[in-house]
Amino acid sequence: MAEPSWVLAIAAKDLRQEVRSKAVTVATLFFSAIVLFILAFSLGPGEAFLRNAAPGVLWVALAFAGVISAAQSYQSELEENALEQLLLYPIPRAVIFLGKLLANWLFMSALGLLILPVTAVLFNTGLGQAWWWLLAVILLGTLGFSLIATFYAALTANLRARESLLPVLMFPVVIPVLLAAVRATGEIVRLGDLAVAQDWLKLLLGFALVYLVICTAIFHFVVEE
Amino acid sequence: MGAVVVGVLAVELYSLARRYGRNYVLKEINLTVSAGKTVILRGDNGAGKTTLLRVLSTRLKPSRGGGKVYGYDLVRQADEVRQRVIYLPVFGGHYPMMSALENLQLAARLSQQRVAGAELETQLEQVGLLDVRHKLVRTFSSGMKKRLMLARLRLSQARLWLLDEPYTALDEQGQGLVDELLLSAKAQGKTVMMASHELKRAEALADSILAVAQGRLSHYRQREAVYG
Numbered sequence: 055m056a057e058p059s060w061v062l063a064i065a066a067k068d069l070r071q072e073v074r075s076k077a078v079t080v081a082t083l084f085f086s087a088i089v090l091f092i093l094a095f096s097l098g099p100g101e102a103f104l105r106n107a108a109p110g111v112l113w114v115a116l117a118f119a120g121v122i123s124a125a126q127s128y129q130s131e132l133e134e135n136a137l138e139q140l141l142l143y144p145i146p147r148a149v150i151f152l153g154k155l156l157a158n159w160l161f162m163s164a165l166g167l168l169i170l171p172v173t174a175v176l177f178n179t180g181l182g183q184a185w186w187w188l189l190a191v192i193l194l195g196t197l198g199f200s201l202i203a204t205f206y207a208a209l210t211a212n213l214r215a216r217e218s219l220l221p222v223l224m225f226p227v228v229i230p231v232l233l234a235a236v237r238a239t240g241e242i243v244r245l246g247d248l249a250v251a252q253d254w255l256k257l258l259l260g261f262a263l264v265y266l267v268i269c270t271a272i273f274h275f276v277v278e279e
Numbered sequence: 280m281g282a283v284v285v286g287v288l289a290v291e292l293y294s295l296a297r298r299y300g301r302n303y304v305l306k307e308i309n310l311t312v313s314a315g316k317t318v319i320l321r322g323d324n325g326a327g328k329t330t331l332l333r334v335l336s337t338r339l340k341p342s343r344g345g346g347k348v349y350g351y352d353l354v355r356q357a358d359e360v361r362q363r364v365i366y367l368p369v370f371g372g373h374y375p376m377m378s379a380l381e382n383l384q385l386a387a388r389l390s391q392q393r394v395a396g397a398e399l400e401t402q403l404e405q406v407g408l409l410d411v412r413h414k415l416v417r418t419f420s421s422g423m424k425k426r427l428m429l430a431r432l433r434l435s436q437a438r439l440w441l442l443d444e445p446y447t448a449l450d451e452q453g454q455g456l457v458d459e460l461l462l463s464a465k466a467q468g469k470t471v472m473m474a475s476h477e478l479k480r481a482e483a484l485a486d487s488i489l490a491v492a493q494g495r496l497s498h499y500r501q502r503e504a505v506y507g
Contacts, residue, residue, distance in 0.1 A: 141338060143390055
């Protein structure tokens with residue numbers, strides 16, 4: 055059996071559990087909605103100001119929801135000591151990382167695609183004529199974010215103060231991804247220069263590739279005891 | 280000292296120690312187990328039985344010394360060791376939001392075994408879980424979860440079984456299932472290392488009983504071909 059099937063099996067396992075428990079879905083949707091409503095209410099009603107703030111607010115909501123999602127993906131492994139068993143299967147450690155990354159990325163991308171139109175409505179801004187580029191920003195931005203979040207969630211999974219340590223450790227590393235995602239989103243939404251947006255997208259792709267190689271290569275150090 | 284060993288060695292440990300922080304749970308463990316033997320580990324709570332099994336499973340690295348499983352180094356060849364070992368903890372190891380059948384399917388796939396759905400159902404039937412195979416594991420009692428672990432054990436092709444208190448939480452019939460599994464393991468030439476307080480049940484099946492105390496091993500009772 056090829057390795058991609060193990061990655062898919064682990065991702066499917068995480069997503070199947072989430073579909074049934076809805077623990078992360080409810081928490082992240084509720085949290086994202088609260089962030090969007092409060093900030094739209096406090097920043098409004100000036101149209102230009104709302105339009106400028108929209109990309110930042112979108113990614114703030116996504117970032118905090120992503121932290122919740124990544125932390126919970128390991129919490130479910132700890133509940134019945136399943137992580138211990140997962141680490142004893144004769145599969146490379148990288149497979150476990152890639153499986154959990156895939157599940158987190160799919161979840162965060164879906165969340166991003168869901169709250170994108172809500173943000174557009176609340177902040178009185180269109181999606182721009184090149185709205186399909188926004189999809190690329192969401193996919194690449196959430197990929198870079200999920201890479202870091204999945205890695206650091208594993209690092210802190212067995213620590214007592216994991217809930218507080220996870221954002222403290224990961225946000226300094228993930229800031230370049232968030233800044234690039236905010237700038238690319240802004241250029242597209244504000245009908246700015248699409249070439250500039252594409253430059254930011256290339257940077258997002260670069261971040262994702264670098265983080266993918268590094269995190270996959272050193273993941274086994276994180277989970278060994 | 281100077282033991283003559285004939286045949287394949289399943290386990291070799293030399294001067295193995297493991298510590299948590301500054302506390303050494305295992306100190307100077309030297310052990311050789313021939314393939315096909317059943318070894319029981321007995322000892323008080325906290326004596327180091329589980330730690331020893333976890334080191335053998337590759338989940339924990341030795342702090343000092345080392346060891347081999349079927350000739351493969353516990354640290355440098357951990358992937359090869361994991362292909363030959365199954366470790367069943369006292370509790371856990373499954374996903375509560377998945378059904379018994381889904382848990383078993385996942386275990387088979389990640390153990391790199393091609394198993395048909397009918398075979399999985401047969402294993403669940405053998406441990407008395409066929410009727411609840413589609414129910415989520417979170418609805419299971421401790422004994423049912425333990426039976427699910429036994430189904431995984433039945434399915435496994437591992438040559439070394441590491442069992443931590445396999446009788447715990449099981450009713451009389453369930454404990455009989457463990458006895459049957461141990462007998463079939465012996466018949467198939469598999470090696471079993473098992474931590475257990477159920478000495479009366481286990482000793483009839485054991486080739487040797489080792490006592491673990493204060494991080495060291497000593498013979499409690501021995502029949503044959505286990506050298507320490």
